[in-house]
């Protein structure tokens with residue numbers, strides 16, 4: 160039974176809810192569900208810890224971040240097991256991406272914060288400089304697709320900037336957050352600096368609305384982001400939103416078919432397509448369109464399957480497969496549910512799917528599906544490819560596949576997206592800005608941009624009297 164973590168202690172309060180194993184669909188565990196009293200207790204604990212934590216020198220807080228990274232290393236296998244139990248991810252991905260990124264997040268932000276210069280301007284007769292103050296108590300709301308990676312991505316900069324936090328992970332993935340609570344306790348982190356509460360979206364809603372919460376950082380769907388925005392509007396709380404995507408990929412005929420297909424397969428099927436950065440719309444130069452579709456369809460059939468997170472999400476993805484069929488699409492690969500003949504048949508799997516033949520205006524091509532699926536359409540000119548890629552309400556990420564250096568820069572700079580990859584996908588330097596435009600988010604996190612969000616500058620100006628010596 161997973162308990163909340165409040166004021167440095169496990170708290171077994173509130174009713175409980177089941178957590179399912181997506182590989183089999185069976186109930187794999189239970190967690191306590193935060194009610195208004197639990198949420199209030201967590202926020203109060205965070206407020207109580209805020210004074211000492213915020214006045215600690217940043218170098219000391221950076222030291223705590225390094226200790227948490229060491230704690231994650233020490234509990235690496237437990238975190239891997241918890242993450243796999245909740246999500247059905249592969250051991251390979253969890254060991255090489257999800258949990259190592261948690262370590263990297265704490266180490267990176269320890270360095271970035273400790274080395275960050277402040278602004279100072281010395282003009283004749285005055286000195287203006289800034290100090291940055293933490294926001295206070297930050298609500299951290301994260302989704303289920305990369306639970307540990309995304310939680311630590313927000314926690315590390317929020318904490319090192321001097322905030323205390325209350326985290327609400329997704330109802331589907333409380334496991335790695337529960338292990339992290341133990342890591343905080345084992346490291347001796349001051350009580351109340353990190354508080355973790357479990358529950359459904361309603362617990363998240365209570366948290367963001369709580370008057371003791373000073374700011375909200377949220378990664379999740381655009382719909383929930385919009386709800387949160389309305390909830391915090393009256394108190395004008397700062398928000399940082401990393402939201403959904405309908406990401407485009409463009410393949411030019413000079414890209415090298417094998418490289419483009421391999422990279423596209425990764426960008427479409429990784430994590431069962433359940434990454435906000437995954438590609439769902441491909442545009443391929445007409446001369447290689449048929450070859451590309453055929454090769455991608457082959458790759459789709461070779462993918463190691465990962466379940467969708469829940470029965471509900473699987474139904475959603477399958478409803479888009481059905482929609483594509485009803486609109487006359489050609490299913491180049493997949494399109495239904497795989498049969499294993501074992502315990503996985505009651506799990507939440509769908510087939511990796513490649514679709515062609517739909518209009519740009521179809522719901523399939525406009526709405527985020529968040530599964531292992533993409534639509535592929537041909538284009539004739541560079542200008543057309545850019546227009547097609549930009550023809551979305553979302554603007555999180557895009558990929559460009561070409562051998563042309565000039566073209567790579569030209570196209571990348573015209574794409575309406577927060578992130579553009581050329582001849583690769585998902586490579587990240589944690590110091591660079593991360594986030595989306597249009598319906599894909601508000602603000603940027605990453606490097607000093609995260610610290611900008613998690614703290615507010617105060618400008619101090621001192622008049623300097625001129626004296627003759």
Ligand code: NDP
Nearest residue numbers: 302303328329330359360363364379380383401402403435
């Ligand atoms: P949701 O928006 O459904 O949920 C995200 C989190 O918000 C969960 O913890 C959820 O709890 C909680 N929540 C739900 N309703 C509320 C509410 N009214 N107030 C406060 N919190 C609430 O997203 P998913 O979990 O389904 O995640 C998938 C989405 O996340 C996709 O759209 C994807 O694109 C996006 N995403 C964006 C990323 C980015 O960096 N831009 C990265 C990764 C994912 P519960 O789960 O318990 O309902």
